[in-house]
Each structure stands twice: as C-alpha cells, then as structure tokens.
Amino acid sequence: MLTYPNIDPVLLSLGPVSVHWYGAMYLVGFVVGWWLGRVRAGRANSGWQVEQVDDLLFYIALGVVFGGRLGYTLFYGFDDFLRDPLSLLRIWQGGMSFHGGLIGVLVAMWLFGRRHGKGFFQSTDFIAPLIPVGLGAGRIGNFINGELWGAPGSVPWAMQVSCERFVALCTDKLQLPPGTLVTPPLHPNQLYEALLEGLVMFIVLWLFSAQPRPARAVSGLFLVCYGVFRFSIEFVRMPDVQLGYIAFGWLTMGQLLTLPMLLAGGVLIWLAYRKRTLSD
Template sequence: MLQHPQFDPVAVSLGPLQIHWYGLTYLVGFLAGWWLGRLRARQPGSPLNEEQVGDLLFYIALGVILGGRFGYVLFYNFDVFLADPLWLFRVWEGGMSFHGGLLGVMLAMWWFGRKAGCGFFAMADFVAPLVPIGLGAGRLGNFINGELWGKPTEVAWGMVFPQAPDSLARHPSQLYQFALEGVALFLILWFFSAKPRPRMAVSGLFLVCYGVFRFLVEFVRQPDPQLGYLAFDWLTMGQVLSFPMILAGAALMFVAYRRNPQ
C-alpha cells in the first residue's frame, strides 16, 4: 500500500498571508482557460475575439465561485445552512460543488452572451473545451489536501490518507478524476472542437463525457459522510446530479446532428 505524501496545504507563507495550493489550482485553471480561450478565439467562426476572452473569464470566475459554493450548501449541506444561514458565506471553511459551479457558469455564459450579442449555445460550445484543465487542477488540489478520498481497496496502488477515519488503503479517487475529468475530457473536447461541429454538439459532448466519468468514479469514491448513500447502498448524490447531465448532453447532440446531419 502507498502512503499519502501529506503535502503542506500552504504553498507560500508571507507573514500573516498564506497562499494555499488549492487556491493556486483555481488560478491555474483560470489562467489556462484564458490562454486556451484566446487560441480558440483565433479560429474561424469564433463567437468572440481575443480581447473579449478576458471579460468572459471574469464572468465565469464569478459563476464558478458563487455557483460552486451555493451548490455545495444546497446539494450537500442544506441542513447546516438551515441551522446557520451565515455558514453560506464562510467560504474559508471549505466546500465547493462542481454541479453548482456548472449552473453558475451556465448563468454567467448566458449573461455574458447577451452583452456580447452571442447565443447561449454559441458561448457554451466555445467554453466547454476550456473547462477540463480547471477541473483537473482542482482534483490535484483535492489530492494535495488529502480530501475526498476513495473507498477502501486492496489494489496495489491503494493509498492511506492520514485524514481518513481509519488506516485502510483507499482508492486515490482524486487522481482518477484528474485523469478522466481533466486529461481525458480535455483531449476529447479539444480535438473534437478543432473541426466545425453543429451548434450544441461540443457542449453536449462535454455533458455526456463528464457525466459518465463522474458517475463511474462515484462507485469507488467515499460518499459524503453527512449524506452517505441515497439508495441501494451505492447511489450517491454525485451520481444523482450527473445522470441528468448525461441525458441532457445526449439530447443536445441528438438535436445538433438531427438539424445538421453532415
């Protein structure tokens, strides 16, 4: 079995100021999205120019942070919120949700698209290939913090996480998600979107692939302790939230290619 390296979660300390690795992963995700967005803006038919990408990034950052926090509170800790509504604003105590962040980003794309004179799905197809780098960076941040570990396992690469309630070897599910949601999803979407595709096809593929990857990893990821399994001794909140993504993505791709079979 392997031992978690027990990284110091603080990357840099400057007197009372502490910069955490998890915060740096968000910065990496946003910077990578900005750089890749400028590359996509140079492609023929792009709904945005290079100068607009920076403005879009600001809206998306708001969507990720606000949506991610609201989603975590509503989907995973609503009872805590009801008992202490101000807990919603104590973001330094941790807690972000991808599915909430996705809803926040969708709202941000709609808002910015209206200002830029672009349709929602034009924005969604533009943004979708930029997202996986940030997702992958975030999962590395989870691994550095030693959080969101997997279930106990006997596989050779099972890892003991000191923050876990026991000393059992567990799936390093954060690294599985990094490989799937970060690396694999980026490669799929980047090469798929390199050629002209029907409107909604790229965003539809994003929803399908992320939903499938997340649904599968949830089988080896330890469920949130305050929720546990929702049904059947295996169904998690992550799977409940991911399944509609798969259906919606498949529907978008069906409509996209139905309208434009070529």
C-alpha cells in the same frame, strides 16, 4: 500500496496572509483556461474576438465560485451552513460542487451572451473544451487538501492516510477504532477524477471542437463525457458522511445529480446532428 504524502495545504504564508494550494489550483485553472480560450478565439472563422475572452473569463470565474459554493451548501452541507453561516465564505477549506458551479456558469453564459450578442450555445460550445483544465486543477487541489477520498481498495496505487491529520475521515467516514494511526489503503479518487474529468476530457473535447461542429454538439459531448466519468468514479468514492447513499445501497448524491446531465447531453447531441446548424 502507497502512503499519502501529507502535503501542507498552505502554499505560502506572508505574515497574516496565507495562500492555500486549493485556491492556487483554481487560479491555475482560470489562467490556463483563459490562455486556451484566446487560442480558440484566434482560429480562423472562430466568430470570437480575442479581447472577448478576457470578459468571458470574468463571467466564468463568478459562475464557478458563487455557483460552486452555493451548490455545495445546498447539496452537501446545508446543515453545516445552518450551524455556521460564515462557512459559506471559507472557500479555501474546500467544499465546491461541480454541479452548482455548472449551473453558475450557465447563468453566467446567459448574461455574457446578452451583453455581447452571443447565442447561449455559441458561448457554451466555446468554453466547453476549456472547463476540464479547471476541473483537473481543482481535483489536484482536493488531493492536496486530503478530501474526497475513495473507498478502501487493494490496487497497487491505493494510499494509506494519517488518522492524526484527517480525524473526520477516520472516525466519521471509515469509523475506525480510536487510536488507529492510518487508514486502510484508499482509492485516490481525486487523482482518478483529475485524470478522466481533467486530462482525458480535455483531449477529447479539444480535438472534437478543432473542426466546425453543429451548434450544441460540443456542449452535449461535454455533458456526456463528464456524466460517464463522474458516475463511474463514484462507485469507488466514499459518499459524504452527512448524506450516505441516496438509494439502492450504492447511489450517491453525485451520481443522482449527474443523471440529468447525461440525459441533457444526449438530447443536445441528438438535436445538434438532427438540425446540423454549425456553431459560429
């Protein structure tokens, strides 16, 4: 059993300006993704110019931030938004939805393609191996923020968390008695997701896309990998207290939103290898 280190969520304070770890992790994801995109564009017969990656990053950033925040508000925190509309702007406090961010990025890729003459799946196949870097960095930001904890568990790496700092976790989610100092050992769900949705998925997609693949294949594999990892990890992740379980006493909102991704990914892979049209 381990103890959560209670990392200060503020990375750096400069007078009235505070730089939060959560925002810094997103910046790391964008910068590393931009660099990897330039590496992909520099490959022979990539069909991409290195300079296009700079513009591509701008579209992705807009899609992630606006889509992720709006998605979280609609899927997980609409009641909070109605009570406090300005909460939509407090991104540094956490609260970004992957599924909302994905929709935002898909819209951004459509707009990018119209401007640069790129097919929709040509763009999504190109960025799919880059996204896990941002996912992994974002989950590390969740860990530093002390949010999205897993359920109580007995694994050696389960962590006890301070109830003094994370009051809502103890009182709302775990419903511990008043005066409890620490939680029971919890699965570090954020690190599970950083490992699987970040590192493992990056390796799989980077290696898979290193060779020419049929159009839609890389995008489809991304959806399937994320869907499998996210659906599985949700079994040891506590549901959002305002939603609870959606159905069957175990289905979470994250799993419900992931099911269409699994279906869409399978269809894209089937179409890719049925038509066998190589991505540019």
